[in-house]
Amino acid sequence: GGVASDTVTASSINPYPITPHDTDPLPVVPKAIYVGTGGDVVLRGIGSDEDVTFRNVPSGLDLMVRASHVRATGTTAGDLVALA
Secondary structure (H helix, E strand, O other): OOOOOOOOOOOOOOOEEOOOOOOOOOOOOOOEEEEEEOEEEEEEEOOOOOEEEEEEEOOOEEEOOOEEEEOOOOOOOEEEEEEO
């Protein structure tokens, strides 16, 4: 079978680990970001000109944000997986 249409609400078909970086964009814009180990996540949404900090994100949460960047500076959460 083929892949059904890939919409924002469809399941991830290309998950990949995120290595936060202060300047490099994510290689593929994810539908959400899975936070394996809780903490703060600093990111930029694809429609924004500014970074935003999600504070005290619990382990095991899916951040439902389409991000272009996840910054190393300020991000204390770990084991991040892009759900693309």
